[in-house]
Amino acid sequence: MNNSLIINAMKKIRNEMYENIHPIHDLNKCNIYFEENRYLEKPYNMPLITLRTKPCRWLTATGGCTTCGYNLVASLKNDISSQNLINQLNWTLEQINSTEYPFITLTSAGSFMDKEEIADDVRLKMLDVLSDKGFKHLNFESRPEFLTDYNRLSKLHEHFKGSISVGIGLESSNDFIRKCCLNKGYNLDVFLKALEALKKSDISFDTYVILGKPFLNRKENIDDAVNTISYAFDYGAEWAILMVSNIQPYTLTNWLWRRGLFQLPSLWDAIEVISRLSDDRKRMVLIKGVDKALPTPTIFSSTCPECNEKIVDAIRKWNITADYNSLEKCKKICNCWEEMNEDILRGHDLMERYSIICDKINNELLVDV
Numbered sequence: 391m392n393n394s395l396i397i398n399a400m401k402k403i404r405n406e407m408y409e410n411i412h413p414i415h416d417l418n419k420c421n422i423y424f425e426e427n428r429y430l431e432k433p434y435n436m437p438l439i440t441l442r443t444k445p446c447r448w449l450t451a452t453g454g455c456t457t458c459g460y461n462l463v464a465s466l467k468n469d470i471s472s473q474n475l476i477n478q479l480n481w482t483l484e485q486i487n488s489t490e491y492p493f494i495t496l497t498s499a500g501s502f503m504d505k506e507e508i509a510d511d512v513r514l515k516m517l518d519v520l521s522d523k524g525f526k527h528l529n530f531e532s533r534p535e536f537l538t539d540y541n542r543l544s545k546l547h548e549h550f551k552g553s554i555s556v557g558i559g560l561e562s563s564n565d566f567i568r569k570c571c572l573n574k575g576y577n578l579d580v581f582l583k584a585l586e587a588l589k590k591s592d593i594s595f596d597t598y599v600i601l602g603k604p605f606l607n608r609k610e611n612i613d614d615a616v617n618t619i620s621y622a623f624d625y626g627a628e629w630a631i632l633m634v635s636n637i638q639p640y641t642l643t644n645w646l647w648r649r650g651l652f653q654l655p656s657l658w659d660a661i662e663v664i665s666r667l668s669d670d671r672k673r674m675v676l677i678k679g680v681d682k683a684l685p686t687p688t689i690f691s692s693t694c695p696e697c698n699e700k701i702v703d704a705i706r707k708w709n710i711t712a713d714y715n716s717l718e719k720c721k722k723i724c725n726c727w728e729e730m731n732e733d734i735l736r737g738h739d740l741m742e743r744y745s746i747i748c749d750k751i752n753n754e755l756l757v758d759v
Contacts, residue, residue: 393570399642399751400453400573404461407640413467417442418477421463421684422485426709427676429493429527429629433710436529437486438495440684441478443470443507446500448533448575455559456573456604459638462685464499472512479516488524495529495557496520502556503536503543510542517549526552529596534558534584535576543591555594555628558584562603562614563621570744571605573642585625597622601663602635602655602691604643605744607735611655615663623671630671634660634679636687644688645755651747653734654691657701658727661717664708673712677705697724 420442424435445464448454454461479496486494496516498507508516520528528550537543537556546554558581562568565577588595599622601615619630635654637644646652660677667675680690681702692698700723707716721727735743 393573395748395752395756396456396570396573396642397452399645399755400456402453402755403640403642403645404449404453407461408466411462411466414442414465417465417468417470417474419481420478422482423682423684425495425678425682426706428710428712429529434493435491436493436495437482437491438684439482439497441475441496441498441508443475443498443500446533447504447506449500452573452575454573455561456571456642457600457602457635457638459641459685459687460499462639472509475508475512476515479519483519483523488526492525493527493529494520494525495531497529497531497557501532501536502530503532510545514545514549517546521550521552525550527555528552529555529557531557531559533576534581537584538580538587540587540590543587543593547592553594554592555596556588557596557598557631559598560618560622561598561600563618564614567603567606567614571603572600582625589626594628595626596629596631597627598631598633600633600635601660602643604646604652605735605747606740607743608653608655608659608733610740612659612662612666616666619663619667619671619675623674628674630675632660632663632675632677634677634691636679636683636691637689638685638687642751645751646747649750649754650734651750654689656727657691657693657698657705658720660691660705661701661720664714664717669714672714676709678709680705694724694726697726700724 421440423438425438427434427436440463442465445461445466446454449461500507560581561572561574568574599615599618601611603611615632622630637647643652657680664672664675693701701720704716704720
């Protein structure tokens with residue numbers, strides 16, 4: 391399963407990013423925004439705090455994931471000290487408090503458990519601070535290869551007294567799609583090894599699943615999202631977060647989109663994914679990326695101009711109530727679900743289509759490499 395062409399394409403695209411990005415002026419502040427969810431079994435705005443760390447190690451090595459723009463919240467040109475990270479946390483705690491926000495996500499610009507982004511002693515010091523401040527529930531995000539060491543995971547509970555969960559970007563339960571279409575760089579066996587260590591450490595996990603993967607047509611995207619969510623729940627996921635693709639700068643999906651080789655999913659596709667799940671699993675899925683994301687995208691997925699805001703509102707309601715009626719009634723709002731744009735990637739099976747598009751990438755993007 392060789393995806394060296396995609397890696398070379400991502401490296402070239404990211405090189406343009408490094409050339410154009412400016413240094414960060416204040417290394418003692420980070421990114422924080424709020425996401426609607428129902429983690430606490432009630433409507434709740436969860437603070438999502440992203441520390442400005444070194445960029446994701448996978449991005450540095452290979453150009454990173456084909457859809458991801460998270461690198462733009464990293465420190466790409468500045469050295470970040472441990473004291474900078476502590477200062478960022480302290481600045482965050484001036485904005486929020488545990489009484490109003492008992493559940494938070496605190497993560498890095500790549501993987502919270504990567505020692506290259508946050509040293510182990512600094513991470514544990516942060517957990518001490520959060521615990522002392524009274525936070526009850528902590529979520530973070532990490533690639534699975536940093537979650538396989540039980541000894542490192544067990545120390546988290548020694549320093550944070552509340553519940554701990556981690557969000558893992560599985561994205562697809564299909565190894566070819568995850569590695570070659572998304573350039574995630576790991577096989578399912580790594581994911582499953584991480585789950586064993588997490589279970590032993592009493593840390594629950596959530597799974598991110600992308601809807602709108604490059605190279606896949608609409609039917610394949612919907613089918614893969616349904617299959618991946620089901621796979622994650624089969625292996626014990628507490629929640630699944632269906633991430634609806636958007637267009638981020640310096641990504642392969644941006645490059646393909648500008649050439650008519652990538653199509654954002656419709657928000658109707660996200661509703662279709664939820665509709666195919668059993669009732670008990672429906673309510674454990676959140677739909678994200680439809681109206682806010684970090685960094686702010688060039689363009690979001692949508693429906694038609696007449697109904698888009700109403701559909702987004704229905705999805706927001708779904709995220710905080712788990713009332714499926716809010717989604718089921720959407721088709722009464724507008725008929726555009728019957729008239730969705732023609733699938734630009736129809737025809738050919740996935741492997742043939744992958745080969746055709748890779749040829750275009752090689753001949754146009756990599757022509758001078």
